Amino acid sequence: MRPRSFFAKGVLALVLASALIISGSPISTAINDEETGVFLFPSNGPGSESVNKIGIIYDDAQTLLGTVSNLVDQSKKSPPENAPYCTSVNDPKCKDVDTLWADQIMGPCESASDEFCIESIYAKLSDGTKVKGTFKQLLPEKPPLPFEASTELNLGKGSAPSIWEVSGVKNSAGKESYAAIFSVSGYAKRKAEGSNPKDFYVAQLSAALFAVNVESSTTQLYPLKAPGVGTDGIMVSGCATNDESICAKRVSFPRGVRFGATLRFAKPPQYWFYGRLYKPEISIQTRSGSAITLDVEAEPVTVPVFEGTTSWDKLPKKLQDFYLTGNYPQNGRGGYYEKDPNKWNVYHTPRSEESSYLIDWIPVVGDKARVMSTMWFFRSIPQDTYGNQAKCYGQGSKVNGFVTTNATSYTAGPPSYNQKSGTLDYTVAAPHLTPTGKDMLGTYDLQIDADVARCLYGYSDAPISAEVSIVNADGGENRVATTNVGEKTIAGRKWLVIAAYNFTFSSPTLKVKISQAGNKNNSSSNNSSAGNTSSTGGTTGNNNQMGSGKKPIPDIKCVKGKQFKFVSAKKCPKGWVKKG
Template identity: 35%
Template sequence: MKKSSFFIALVLTLSSFSNSSSLVHAADGIVDEGYIPPDLPLQGQVNIKFRDSSTQSLDAGAPYLAWKGNSAGWEGSEGTLLCSSTSDSKCKQDSGTFEFFTRLSVCSSADSLDCLEGISAKKAGVEIKGQFIEVFPKKINTTYASKSSERLPEASSGGLWKFIGLEHKGGSDYFVDAGLRGSRTVKQEQFTNTAFALSIIAASKAPLGVHRSGSDPNSPIDDGSASVLQKFDEKTKRPFLGAVGVYPPYEGETLDCVMSGDALCATRHAIPADVEFTATVRLSSSPSGWMHGRLDNPTITIESISPKPAVRLSITGTTTRVPVIGISQTWQSLSKNLKDIYLKGGFPGTTYGCRWCSEDPLKNTLVGSPPPSGVSSIQELKAWLPAVNDKASANINTWSIRTLSKSEMNGADACFAKSNQINGVLMTNATTYSAGPPAFKSGTLTYQVAAPHLMSDGSVMRGQYNLVIRSEVARCIYGFSSAPVNAEVSVVNSNGEAQVATVIVGEKSGWLYLKANNFEFSAPIIKVKLSQEVDPLATPSASTKPVAKAVTITCIKGKTSKKVTAVKPKCPAGYKKK
């Protein structure tokens, strides 16, 4: 199988096919080490993979700078140009937007920005300081000229770090994948960071197999390099971007590359259990919105540093096992429900591929990787659970966090959407989960998660849910005063019955922490209701004001409508009050 090449408008995502390999079990019987989802290249086969991407969803494995805008020469449609700098003559337009993506390397000085300040680990109470080893890969096929005055960071790869005393089967090296995206209009002078993602992955370098980058036997050997390519529509000449991603698992290989290049693969290993990592980054500006994490017991610290609006962001949390499902079944073995859905194009939101493409499902090979979030992904997972006996294929020990995308934030409460700051963080070990922050309805924050009932070793899967929300944001939603906030957290199963869960609530340093643990899957709904007691005998003063009542309004934009609830609700930009 050849390395995937694919095309995009601006946002780049990795899409590669995985193939079956022998499963290696951890000492406790949980499948993790060396797991690669099966993907049999046979006609009449259906291959579906429920797993977070092995690389960040922000990119295709390589940094880039691009301009996006309109031109009459492209029949009025938007186009995207790959730029070598913001002063690149072909990108020097009167309108439009610049966007960059890069990975962060270690800070070179005390005043460096958009860099990793440090990473430490704690295992069994012993702290281990991470030691930066090198940038990986060293060769970068797509690059651009950085410009600190514009807050345009250096084009860089990720990095390998060593944690002596935190050994895995491949040694003590870890690949730190810290991706940063930012944008500015051509009229603005500086970039603003818009998205951030960070993963810490146990890895070791291994030589790549000898595979050609194309079907032609004389095509170059695939050295694992990722790159962003300039493409043009044959008819309209409209420019767009294409990409070659990270080296995928070819047939018969056991490499699971979390990054590749220099003819090497940083292949994934299982992280030791119960490790707490702390990662600190310095950013020239704070990402906006919400973040989603694959870690437990989180602590978030954000402080302003010089020059404004720079911030130091520190994230602490414990690794968590995320259940993944790899499916490879014949079309004939599928349930009638699944056949009917896939014959009609599949589940919305999932991009499907094919090999030996045919309208005849007995000749076609259907391949799909549902995104981890969204109602449709939850439905697709639930539809498959009976076929896999409600059991995970593997439980990958994970430490990662990322900002939610614009599409995931669509429809979020206006209080959640305050710009230029992180408003909250959601952490769950569920395979799939609701897109965006919790939905606010009838005074309750609700969030759905879904995962197999059983872990890969046959034991019952125990759910984890952490909601970390800025106190000011919580008070905005409910119209609370600065008095202490009480919270009630409940977990309701698909039958509407309340589950027993361990619940912890607390408020610290401007953040409200809510946690529900030890509930069971397959698709429970987590509900959070905040309240605030008011002393009826208390005399209002400048520091103690009566609790204002929240009001709900309806905002419309064309045929789209949104409800906004707050003390002084305002419609989002572009919307009008109904």
């Protein structure tokens, strides 16, 4: 019998009080090597012909993989297997379309003038030694839907995932191989029919590094042919990427080694990052004009993967009603193919930012993680989802903030402000136990540019500091090994740093109560600007008028197709439908 998983909301109460010197080293999550691995879709699970069940999987690998480079008319990109893909912005199939959409997988930089490419992949050992990786190959050798670069339009060349060798840095398979799947997604509009499109707007940057074992397959593999089309090699065989006969099989990262990537961009993408990084260091260097180099270095984190299945009749009505809409990412045969839900064979595969489904699955599944998976990746939150937060974020080559954690599900943006409790709230979710029954120990790192934080939450220029506690849902204290909270100067910039390590997930809630020296109400009277969430599902606000005494407008959920976002307004924007 497959182990099942239990997830619960978590809350971290961080009470900001007096000056605090940030020091100390986080305690790593104590996971035994026999617990780490890669989740594969069960051969007898939903999606097989013999099982009539519905299931749910929270595994970042399933959402990071499955994309190929493609350039297409945005209005015709679904279904992906029949979309009219283009080889350039001047391709007849794209020449006169109103809005172009591009997913560009970044390949290695081939010359000093290349943009939207990978300059280097490297590892940093515990003694500080930096080991630069060597590019070995693209896999597949040729992308299925390639397109030409147009640097003047902020569009790179459509490439394929790349395999790198980092000498002496062996993964769990004893290999020195790592797969880089870094991509940018965005769109461009034409001013008029036949005119050149405007610059491509980079809606999201996604960067994932996988430890892999590149091996020949004894059976035929089916590589990706279009976005989400041909994923058997990924989901069944465990490939990070593959062609017809070679699989870069996902394995575990080595422990105690930091990994890094240096990326080039003709223009900077938007910079609020979230993902799976431990103690990240992120820097941006301007090269010439608007061109920048982004460097991200961090240790991988070990994340509990959630998987559970049940028959339709055992699902709570709330979940049944949701799944009958068909408006969710899925794998297998669900409502699109079969009207009778009792005959469905399907997995719901939400992103890690979409935590709302977890609580509804709690009565249905068990309390252990399916597997512990080592991960290294980060994403950016699209700027067009910032709402009235946008004025708080710096322009140009500046990192506004980032949040990273090993929780299975978490909020992608900065904490939201809770007017009632006067706290900054942050939601995480994870199994209580590891696969072998040990307590799952959590890590949480949040850094916000100090000026951005003051704008978002409306506190003054007075020093910020904190006393940290983590409180369980029953009111009891949660064990915390190490916490860092306060302002810290890094490379000449001030950051609000909030971190907690080694806490358990037996249902706490994360809260940050801000107070400053000389502030009577323990909060600023300035107006805050936050209040929207990203279309990926991650909250980036509801931080209305902190300390101003004004009643905030509650968030409402707005849906458009398979996208959703929360908006602090009475009605949804044009083209979006209110849900809930």
